[in-house]
Amino acid sequence: MSCDNDCKACKDKCAFEKLQANDKSKINKVIGVVSAKGGVGKSYVTTLLANALAKKGYKVGILDADLTGPSIPASYGLHGMITSEDGVNIEPAEAANGVKVVSMNLLMEHETDPLVWRGPMLMGALRQFYQNVNWGELDYLLVDMPPGTSDIQLSIYQLYPLNGLVIVTSSQELVDMIVQKAFKMAGLMHIKVYGLVENMAYFICDECQKKHYIFGEPKAEALAEKFGVKDYAALALKPENTRLVDSGQADLIEEKDLDGIVKALEE
Secondary structure, X not given: OOOOOOOOOOHHHHOOOOOOOOOOEEEEEEEEEEOOOOOOOHHHHHHHHHHHHHHXXXXXXXXXXXXXXXXXXXXXXXXXXXXXXXXXXXXOEEOOOOOEEEOHHHOOOOOOOOOOOOHHHHHHHHHHHHHOEOOEEEEEEEEEOOOOOOHHHHHHHHHOOOOEEEEEEOOOXXXXXXXHHHHHHHHHOOOOEEEEEEEEEEEEOOOOXXXXXXXXXXXXXXXXXXXXXXXXXXXXXXXXXXXHHHOOOHHHOOOXXXXXXXXXXXX
């Protein structure tokens, strides 16, 4: 559902009751990390943002809302099942750098088992991930959202108290077309976009030390300007970072090129 900014007649219809954290949680900012399609490194960027904020001394959590494709726990080396001390609220796992994580893969007996649920059950889980987790005191809760612009994403926009979004894309022309859908959906839902991240924009050759643009020249600056977003970043494809993620050591990755977006989140 969407309406004009000045719409008054349907104000009540356009209002959605936001989820509330439990009494053991105090969350200052909720930031969604989104993409309109999969395969652009949205979860990777989520971990980089979490690392950068944690390094600055902030208390950070990641809510892995990509229920059927959860990858956050393994990237931080988190395995096994998280528990509930009171049978109601869940205790999040904690990465080596202090980032708290809740993910469906931390609630599965076998993390390689598929989650074969219909929409209502998925939405029930997403409600619990926000309401029934003892997040404690957080400066930032990053929501790693499932890709796309369909029903489940719309429900998250409506129910989660999002302060804003970071949109992730890559350089292919098709993806640029699709990321515009993410921008336009954010506009329809009247949610602020803090920044645009163009992932895998280039790589630096070991031999010549030059930048090589695999998918053509980066387009983040032009897209950000088109949609009035001040902060953007073009990230290099770094094999060493891939190795750290694969070995469960994503907490060791630092990405200076995200400093502008991190600063925007602080404002």
